[in-house]
Amino acid sequence: MSEENTKMMQRDLEVIWHPCTQMKDHETLPLVPVKSGKGVYLYDFEGNAYIDAVSSWWVNLFGHANEAINTKIKAQLDTLEHVLLAGFTHEPAIELAHKLVNITPSGLSKVFYVDNGSSAVEAALKMSYHYHLNLGERKALFLSLTNSYHGETIGALSVGDVALYKETYAPLLIGNMQVPVPKDQSMEAANEALLSLEEVLKDKADEIAAFILEPLIQGAGGMHMYHPTYLIGARVLTKKYNVHLIADEIMTGFGRTGKMFACDYAEISPDFMTLSKGLTGGYLPLSVVMTSDDVYNAFYCDYNEHKAFLHSHSYTGNPLACSAALATLEIFEQNDILGENEKKSLYIKENLERFSLLSNVKEIRQQGMVTAIELEGYLPEERVGLKIYEYALTQGVLLRPLGHVIYFMPPYIISYEEIDTMIEVAYQGIVNVLKVP
Numbered sequence: 001m002s003e004e005n006t007k008m009m010q011r012d013l014e015v016i017w018h019p020c021t022q023m024k025d026h027e028t029l030p031l032v033p034v035k036s037g038k039g040v041y042l043y044d045f046e047g048n049a050y051i052d053a054v055s056s057w058w059v060n061l062f063g064h065a066n067e068a069i070n071t072k073i074k075a076q077l078d079t080l081e082h083v084l085l086a087g088f089t090h091e092p093a094i095e096l097a098h099k100l101v102n103i104t105p106s107g108l109s110k111v112f113y114v115d116n117g118s119s120a121v122e123a124a125l126k127m128s129y130h131y132h133l134n135l136g137e138r139k140a141l142f143l144s145l146t147n148s149y150h151g152e153t154i155g156a157l158s159v160g161d162v163a164l165y166k167e168t169y170a171p172l173l174i175g176n177m178q179v180p181v182p183k184d185q186s187m188e189a190a191n192e193a194l195l196s197l198e199e200v201l202k203d204k205a206d207e208i209a210a211f212i213l214e215p216l217i218q219g220a221g222g223m224h225m226y227h228p229t230y231l232i233g234a235r236v237l238t239k240k241y242n243v244h245l246i247a248d249e250i251m252t253g254f255g256r257t258g259k260m261f262a263c264d265y266a267e268i269s270p271d272f273m274t275l276s277k278g279l280t281g282g283y284l285p286l287s288v289v290m291t292s293d294d295v296y297n298a299f300y301c302d303y304n305e306h307k308a309f310l311h312s313h314s315y316t317g318n319p320l321a322c323s324a325a326l327a328t329l330e331i332f333e334q335n336d337i338l339g340e341n342e343k344k345s346l347y348i349k350e351n352l353e354r355f356s357l358l359s360n361v362k363e364i365r366q367q368g369m370v371t372a373i374e375l376e377g378y379l380p381e382e383r384v385g386l387k388i389y390e391y392a393l394t395q396g397v398l399l400r401p402l403g404h405v406i407y408f409m410p411p412y413i414i415s416y417e418e419i420d421t422m423i424e425v426a427y428q429g430i431v432n433v434l435k436v437p
């Protein structure tokens with residue numbers, strides 16, 4: 001590693017404790033100090049370029065230093081940087097909320113601002129519990145899918161099912177039950193999983209406030225994918241048994257799955273939808289909980305300290321973040337992003353055919369602008385993902401496999417040539433680093 005990068009890394013390691021990291025790994029694994037970004041590229045302090053094939057943890061939609069987004073944020077910066085959202089309001093929050101109501105499934109008519117994904121999940125769980133309480137029912141249990149991920153704060157962690165993140169904190173968690181996620185993308189698997197869902201609801205619906213799921217793609221659970229039929233069935237069953245449906249579209253929202261929202265594939269309207277990540281184009285922390293008039297009205301009454309939703313965060317609805325989100329939505333309005341993405345995802349799929357000939361490739365799956373290659377035959381301690389990550393960095397691509405699942409989730413502005421590079425590096429990684437015949 002070059003001197004400038006090394007210097008930066010050493011200064012970092014003196015004081016920064018990084019997220020989701022065993023810090024001792026950095027005794028041998030170099031940190032990548034990023035100086036700047038442009039388009040799909042990140043640049044380090046020596047001018048090395050890396051294709052950001054994971055959209056900086058799934059947030060970036062239209063590239064780094066996007067001019068349209070930059071311009072809008074700069075204008076907002078000179079107008080109003082922040083104001084509390086209780087008792088006060090501002091134009092970016094108002095305009096954004098209207099736009100979100102217009103583009104999300106009908107029935108989602110109210111927007112509650114939060115400031116990150118996990119907190120949006122927390123707010124949705126609390127709202128659902130509180131809704132039932134306001135109607136005279138105490139339902140303190142939540143239902144979620146096996147292999148799910150909804151964030152890292154205590155409530156969000158409780159409804160998730162990635163053992164690596166959750167197990168240690170088991171004694172701290174809130175009441176949660178899990179039903180099996182459909183085992184693959186087939187309709188049969190979806191129908192089979194719906195049978196298990198109905199069994200649990202039949203038995204436990206009196207105690208369950210809400211069923212939360214990641215529609216179509218379980219992100220942190222290794223890009224596991226399932227059929228929209230499951231969403232249709234889950235909507236019918238949750239209505240039938242008086243349980244809320246929370247669609248956590250924090251990762252899937254804003255075109256990632258091929259449609260604007262994953263729920264659009266099933267044409268369902270959940271009781272709550274959580275959005276974050278792509279919401280601001282990957283610029284600033286912001287999230288929302290969208291919900292229905294029915295939920296909103298259950299809290300609406302003359303002042304009674306037990307009935308109102310007294311939940312807040314200091315940076316709720318930050319104007320700069322809202323303006324980044326407005327600029328992001330404008331890009332969708334002014335371009336055929338979903339149409340272009342459809343072509344790109346097809347191109348990615350066609351280019352992955354040679355991977356299926358490799359002996360350690362178990363499955364290749366795709367949903368819109370998410371493509372995953374699952375490897376098999378490795379133990380967790382072999383850390384094959386880490387090996388591929390390290391190799392790809394030397395080749396100028398940022399891949400960040402989840403265990404033994406290599407995936408591509410690039411910014412939508414990636415060019416066909418950059419797609420070629422991204423895929424070629426992953427291929428060479430699998431073949432050379434893992435010495436696969």
Ligand SMILES: *Cc1c(COP(=O)(O)O)cnc(C)c1O
Binds near residue numbers: 117119220250252276
């Ligand atoms: C990332 C993610 C979260 C958590 O969002 P943070 O902003 O990282 O707290 C929740 N749900 C899903 C589906 C996610 O992908």
